[in-house]
Amino acid sequence: MARKFLYFIAVCIVLVILGAIALSIWSREATEIAFVPRGEFVEQEPFAENAYQDPNMWYSRPGLGTNDPSRYQPAIAETAPDPADQDPSPQAPAAEQSLDAGSPLQTTGTVTGEAADPQTLPEFAVFFVPPTSYIQAGGDWNSKIDDATTNNRARIFLQGLASPFNRADELWAPKYRQAAAGAFLTDKPEAQQAIDAAYADVAQAFDYFIDSVDENKPIVLAGHSQGASHVLRLLQEKVAGTPLEARIAAVYAPGWPVSVEHDLPALPFPACASAGQAQCLLAWSAFSDDGDADLIMRRYEATVGYDGQPRGTGPILCVNPLTGATGGSAPASANLGTLIPDQNLSKGELVAGVVSARCGENGLLYIGDPPELGQGVLPGGNYHVYDIPLFWKNLQEDVVTRVKAWTAARAS
Numbered sequence: 001m002a003r004k005f006l007y008f009i010a011v012c013i014v015l016v017i018l019g020a021i022a023l024s025i026w027s028r029e030a031t032e033i034a035f036v037p038r039g040e041f042v043e044q045e046p047f048a049e050n051a052y053q054d055p056n057m058w059y060s061r062p063g064l065g066t067n068d069p070s071r072y073q074p075a076i077a078e079t080a081p082d083p084a085d086q087d088p089s090p091q092a093p094a095a096e097q098s099l100d101a102g103s104p105l106q107t108t109g110t111v112t113g114e115a116a117d118p119q120t121l122p123e124f125a126v127f128f129v130p131p132t133s134y135i136q137a138g139g140d141w142n143s144k145i146d147d148a149t150t151n152n153r154a155r156i157f158l159q160g161l162a163s164p165f166n167r168a169d170e171l172w173a174p175k176y177r178q179a180a181a182g183a184f185l186t187d188k189p190e191a192q193q194a195i196d197a198a199y200a201d202v203a204q205a206f207d208y209f210i211d212s213v214d215e216n217k218p219i220v221l222a223g224h225s226q227g228a229s230h231v232l233r234l235l236q237e238k239v240a241g242t243p244l245e246a247r248i249a250a251v252y253a254p255g256w257p258v259s260v261e262h263d264l265p266a267l268p269f270p271a272c273a274s275a276g277q278a279q280c281l282l283a284w285s286a287f288s289d290d291g292d293a294d295l296i297m298r299r300y301e302a303t304v305g306y307d308g309q310p311r312g313t314g315p316i317l318c319v320n321p322l323t324g325a326t327g328g329s330a331p332a333s334a335n336l337g338t339l340i341p342d343q344n345l346s347k348g349e350l351v352a353g354v355v356s357a358r359c360g361e362n363g364l365l366y367i368g369d370p371p372e373l374g375q376g377v378l379p380g381g382n383y384h385v386y387d388i389p390l391f392w393k394n395l396q397e398d399v400v401t402r403v404k405a406w407t408a409a410r411a412s
Helices: 007-028 094-099 150-163 189-212 226-239 244-247 294-303 389-411
Strands: 057-058 075-079 109-112 123-129 170-174 219-223 248-252 338-339 348-351 357-359
Touching: 057 150, 075 094, 094 226, 123 189, 170 189, 189 226, 219 226, 219 389, 226 244, 226 248, 244 248, 248 389
Parallel strands: 075 348, 123 170, 123 219, 219 248
Antiparallel strands: 057 170, 075 109, 338 348
C-alpha cells in the first residue's frame, strides 16, 4: 500500500519542473534559454509498422494488471463531522464547536477506494496520451523511446492523470518520442518538426489501438497538456469525416487552450453543453481566483488556431468539470473528490467538497481558494498540473455518464 502512494512524492517534485516548463508555453522568456534545444532537429528512425504490437510500447493497455499505472484507485478520506451538525451539549454549544472546527480538510482516516460493480458499467475503451515527461534542459528535440527517466516520469503522471478513466474495460496509453518541453516555448521551425515527430508516433499507436478494439465498442479520447494537443490533432486527421467519428463517446483535452472561435469550428465535435451529452469536447485550465493569467493570455493571443488564423482575444473553451457543461459555476460542495497529497507527500487521498469551479469570461477555470496541494502550483496561481486531480472523482463519474448516453443513443 505504501509503495502505491510513493508516486505522490515524485509527482510533486517532478510537476514543479514539468509544470513550470510545459505551461510556460505561455511565459517563455524565463525558460527559453534553458530549455529550448540548441541543436538542429534530428529525425529519428521511424518505428516498424508493427511496433505497437509490442506490449513494451505501452504504459497502459489490457493485460498489464497491477503494473498498469492508469489503473490506480486512490483511497477516500473520511471527513471529520461538522460539529454544527451534531447535537449540542451544555459544555459546548454547536455554534461554538463549529467556530473551532477548523479546516474542511480535517479527516479521520481513509477507506479503500470505491470499487464499482462491473455489471453497472458500460463497456468502453480509452486512448489516453500522456503529457510531457521529457524535460531535459539543453537536450534533443525529441526523447528516445527507451529513455528511463522520461518513461518513469510518464508512469508517475499517468497514476494521477489517467486514473479517473480506470472504469473503462480497456485503457490504453502509448509510449511516444515526446517533443521536448522547450519545443512549446519557441517559434523555431525545429520545434514544429519535433511536435510533428511526436504526433507521428501517437498516430501510429492510435491506428494499432483502433485495430485492436472491438469495432462496436465506444471510444473515449483523452490527454493532458502535450497529450491533449495530440488528441485534438487525431480528431482532425484520423477521426473527422470517417466512420470512426460515430464511435467517439467523448473527448477530454484539459491543460491545452482550445479557442472557441478558431479551434472548435475545425473539430468534429462541439463543446459539451451538459453532463448527459455524448460526442462532445471538454477542456479547461485551472487558476486560483486571485491568479494572474496575463502571461498566458498574451501568449495565447499570439498563437495560431486550427483554422490557420491567430487566436487573438477570443475566449478559451471552458467546460466546468463539476457540472459537465460549458461555462457557469459550481460550489465546492459539488466536488465529489479532489486528489490531495498529505503534508509529508507520502500518500494521497480523495477529499470531497474542497474545490469549487467557475468559468471566467476569458475561458479560464477559477477554483476559489483551494487547499494546499504542494509545490506543483505555478506562479500566478496557475494550477495546470492539477487540472485533473482537482476534480478527480467528478471526472471519473462524468466519463461513465457520457458513455452511457452514447450507448443509449445507439440503442434507440
